[in-house]
Amino acid sequence: MNTSVAQPVKRFHPGFWTTVFGLVFIPFCIVTVLRFYKGLGAVTHLSDKFPWGLWIGFDLLCGVGLAAGAFTLTAVVHLFNLKKFEPIVRPTILTGFLGYIFVITALMFDLGQPWRIWHAIVYWNPHSVMFEVAWCVMLYTTILAVEFAPVVLERFGFQTPVRIIHALITPLVIVGVLLSTLHQSSLGSLYLIVPSKLHPLWYSQLLPLFFFISAIGAGIGMVILESYLSKRAFGRQLEMDLLEPLARAMVVALGIYGLLRLQAIGRNHAFSAITDFTYEGRMFLVEFVLGVLLPVVMLSFRRLRTNPRWLVTGSFLAVLGFVVNRLNVSITGMEGAAGVRYVPSLAEIIISVGLVGFGMVAFALAVRYLKIFPEHPAVTEGGPEGS
Amino acid sequence: MTVGLLFDATRCIGCGACASACKEQNKLPGPVEEETSAYTWTTVKPVGDIYSRRLCMHCLVPTCASVCPVGALHKTPEGPVVYDAEKCMGCRYCMMACPFDVPKYQWDRAVPIIGKCIMCTSRVKKGEPTACAAACPAEATIFGSRADLIREAKDRIRKNPTGYVDHIYGLTEAGGTSVLMLSNQPFEKLGLKTNLPSEPPAMRTWQVLSNIPDFVAVWGVFLYGVHWITARREVVSTHTPQQKGPNTTDDTHTGSRS
Structure with a gap:
């Protein structure tokens, strides 16, 4: 890769992640071919007893959830009018957009006949949560694309469409927030149908609400984490004045979420699963202590919140706990009723890791060639970007 | 039957x-x-x-x-x-x-x-x-x-x-x-x-699903209401007589909505 040499000379050394990505890419291609020639059974550990695995639990549920920063921040900036957060809106929308592309690509692997995905547009069943999910994915991906379009368009000097999108930004953001609210919660609603199968530690009539609130918490965590990662990768400053209040919002979201979860477990009389330290109880503790208790307690202290290291650690835990929660709902909590243990196959992991890798590469390329992050305050190049 | x-x-x-x-x-x-x-x-x-x-x-x-x-x-x-x-x-x-x-x-x-x-x-x-x-x-x-x-x-x-x-x-x-x-x-x-x-x-x-139409209407109106209030508040604050000095114009983002 030869980039323009405007910056101080940086020699190209394949970092850890670049190497990992390179190593995953070839098996990724092999698995892809096998999956489409031999069928799902040949590459996955899915079975009649366990029809949904890692590709739903991680790729779909977490991909959508971790993209929640996009609707949260667009709402904060454009609806709540807190303009100071504007500088981090673009990377967040980019993450959201890539997250949704990630989800759609993963669905192409997971669906038995992905070439029929358009059936969801033609054959309607409004009684199905999956129908709602399908429409939310389609529509919100479109909204994200439109919200992100100005970044690409301005790069090539198309001013008129940019102006049109700017003029329509309020309705766009409102529709985006509406669709996100529906989509995040509908992923929880997917599991309302299995009261006899999902473990009482996770089943609740409030699942849609849980999925929505926890997505806001983890979505904010992702924004912070991403700022940190791009700081490391591109030598940028961590915008502490913006991230600290975001962390406060995350504490509030996770706090409400944690209390509601405990209430729901109480209502299901399921605390015994935790005190008996069963398999489900242990997995719940991992999720709850890592993803809710620790981040809420840590980031409640102003001193820790304003320290980049603690802030990033807390956010990382929140995101990690979120991922464990989604895997618990989709896998751990369903194993008891299925009567089998499900451990994803290597091929399933390769596809998931590979897709995350593609997402990270796309993010890095976008940051390099488009104006994603605000310029350094110090490096004011008298550019044409006046407004 | x-x-x-x-x-x-x-x-x-x-x-x-x-x-x-x-x-x-x-x-x-x-x-x-x-x-x-x-x-x-x-x-x-x-x-x-x-x-x-x-x-x-x-x-x-x-x-x-x-x-x-x-x-x-x-x-x-x-x-x-x-x-x-x-x-x-x-x-x-x-x-x-x-x-x-x-x-x-x-x-x-x-x-x-x-x-x-x-x-x-x-x-x-x-x-x-x-x-x-x-x-x-x-x-x-x-x-x-x-x-x-x-x-x-x-x-x-x-x-x-x-x-x-x-x-x-x-x-x-x-x-x-x-x-x-x-x-x-x-x-x-x-x-x-x-x-x-x-x-x-x-x-x-x-x-849950049967409540979506109501939910969309209420949530949509609420979100627009929030926007309306915050945008209006901004307009009002820029017209208050105290802020006459040019030093208070915000530097990076003027939003330029209207």
Whole structure:
């Protein structure tokens, strides 16, 4: 890769992640071919007893959830009018957009006949949560694309469409927030149908609400984490004045979420699963202590919140706990009723890791060639970007 | 009038004629397997001194039909819950959601579809009994209208109260099913789920989904209201007389809305 040499000379050394990505890419291609020639059974550990695995639990549920920063921040900036957060809106929308592309690509692997995905547009069943999910994915991906379009368009000097999108930004953001609210919660609603199968530690009539609130918490965590990662990768400053209040919002979201979860477990009389330290109880503790208790307690202290290291650690835990929660709902909590243990196959992991890798590469390329992050305050190049 | 099947575990002799007849009727490949699969839609298995039969229960309010995003599954007026393979895109939500774990998938195929008992819907439409009921030599599985079958089942329990568990499986399970079962052993021993709510699971999602139009209206108006208030507040604050000095103009983003 030869980039323009405007910056101080940086020699190209394949970092850890670049190497990992390179190593995953070839098996990724092999698995892809096998999956489409031999069928799902040949590459996955899915079975009649366990029809949904890692590709739903991680790729779909977490991909959508971790993209929640996009609707949260667009709402904060454009609806709540807190303009100071504007500088981090673009990377967040980019993450959201890539997250949704990630989800759609993963669905192409997971669906038995992905070439029929358009059936969801033609054959309607409004009684199905999956129908709602399908429409939310389609529509919100479109909204994200439109919200992100100005970044690409301005790069090539198309001013008129940019102006049109700017003029329509309020309705766009409102529709985006509406669709996100529906989509995040509908992923929880997917599991309302299995009261006899999902473990009482996770089943609740409030699942849609849980999925929505926890997505806001983890979505904010992702924004912070991403700022940190791009700081490391591109030598940028961590915008502490913006991230600290975001962390406060995350504490509030996770706090409400944690209390509601405990209430729901109480209502299901399921605390015994935790005190008996069963398999489900242990997995719940991992999720709850890592993803809710620790981040809420840590980031409640102003001193820790304003320290980049603690802030990033807390956010990382929140995101990690979120991922464990989604895997618990989709896998751990369903194993008891299925009567089998499900451990994803290597091929399933390769596809998931590979897709995350593609997402990270796309993010890095976008940051390099488009104006994603605000310029350094110090490096004011008298550019044409006046407004 | 909807039809159904009544399986009486105390009468079953475990010959497996039903499973073979099913294979033949539905042109399913391979031998009858131990467990139901995409290619074996019904099985008979010994449980202690009786036999347990598994097949689609044909719910009165089928969970599979409610969750299918493309409506590939539906309940016919006659009673069978049928599957349209041409619509199915393979999301497998029906498998996940079915309280009886009935739909199975063709994991070994590159172009897979769901497989499940369809209560010989073509035969039923013609007024004939299902292949399994017609093949049963012991009348352990009988075919008839659901109302008649319930009457018959109650009759058998009343005439022989010590010979049966006092429960008709399928009368209320998951909102009731077209297939009913009788046994002299607890039903969980037959491998049947006994923790099912008597309300159809589909109602739980519908409670949420039916509220979406209202929710969209309220949430949408609320969000616009928030925007309206904050935008208005900004306009007002820029027109207050205190801020005359040019030093307070914000430097980076002027928003330029109007």
